[in-house]
Amino acid sequence: MSASHENNHPLSLSGEISKDTGVVINKCYQCGKCSAGCPVAAEMDYPPSLVMRMLQTDDSNHYDKLLKSMSIWLCVSCEMCLTRCPMEIDIPTLMDYMRQKSLGAKKTNPQAKKIISFHKSFLDSINITGRLYEMGLIVDYKMRTGAMMQDVLIAPKMFVKGKLNPVPEFIKGRKKIAAIFNNIQKDKKEGQQ
Ligand code: SF4
Ligand code: SF4
Numbered sequence: 001m002s003a004s005h006e007n008n009h010p011l012s013l014s015g016e017i018s019k020d021t022g023v024v025i026n027k028c029y030q031c032g033k034c035s036a037g038c039p040v041a042a043e044m045d046y047p048p049s050l051v052m053r054m055l056q057t058d059d060s061n062h063y064d065k066l067l068k069s070m071s072i073w074l075c076v077s078c079e080m081c082l083t084r085c086p087m088e089i090d091i092p093t094l095m096d097y098m099r100q101k102s103l104g105a106k107k108t109n110p111q112a113k114k115i116i117s118f119h120k121s122f123l124d125s126i127n128i129t130g131r132l133y134e135m136g137l138i139v140d141y142k143m144r145t146g147a148m149m150q151d152v153l154i155a156p157k158m159f160v161k162g163k164l165n166p167v168p169e170f171i172k173g174r175k176k177i178a179a180i181f182n183n184i185q186k187d188k189k190e191g192q193q
Contacts, residue, residue: 013058021097027087028052034081034091044071048081048091055094067102071095073112073119117144127181130174135166 014025028049035047046054046069054062066072075095082090099119102108108116121140125133171177 013060013063014055017055017094017097021090021093023090023094025052025055025094028056028085028089029087031086033084033086034089037080037084039078039080040074040076044074045069046071048075051094051098052089052091064107066098067105067107068109070109070112072098072102073109073115114145117141120144123181127178128174129168130171130177131169133165133168134163136168 011019018024018026030049030053032049034052035041035049038044038048041047046066048071051066051071054066072095075092077092077096079092082088082092085091103116118141121137121144122132124140125131125137128136
């Protein structure tokens with residue numbers, strides 16, 4: 001994978017990712033503090049410091065492995081790695097970028113199916129109401145996964161405690177949020193051409 005720079009010099013893979021995300025991959029010097037602090041590193045196929053190393057190699061096989069990995073879906077964007085990194089490398093942004101690339105390239109790990117359904121339901125909720133609408137998220141997620149009856153007995157208790165609102169609340173600036181989503185979709189389509 002490569003892209004043209006303004007001077008018509010082809011960008012390396014890591015250069016292209018840096019251009020898209022603003023994260024300078026080559027600043028990582030493999031100290032390992034991100035992996036040591038990541039709460040889900042033990043469950044990942046590639047812990048965060050290894051993700052960084054694989055991206056630094058500019059090897060398309062490594063990039064492909066990351067697109068198909070569970071690591072990008074197990075990341076919970078807690079920012080612990082960013083807090084600990086001496087170079088302030090924004091790994092959560094990279095993980096998010098890789099998730100979108102993985103979806104776009106249809107290379108998602110089959111084991112991440114439920115996480116991806118949740119991810120899509122979450123984003124749809126933000127797109128429509130401008131904020132998280134828990135009830136809509138739950139219904140959408142259950143329709144996507146077919147797990148309609150799972151945890152169904154918990155819902156009445158949550159209603160009683162006021163944790164679930166049956167009516168969505170729309171924020172004032174939701175048109176601006178929708179415009180951001182539209183722009184992302186537009187960029188995606190242009191990127192595929
Ligand atoms: S903490 Fe930062 S510099 Fe250290 S390995 Fe992780 S990303 Fe690289
Ligand atoms: S943001 Fe993701 S990669 Fe970083 S520490 Fe949290 S879960 Fe791990």
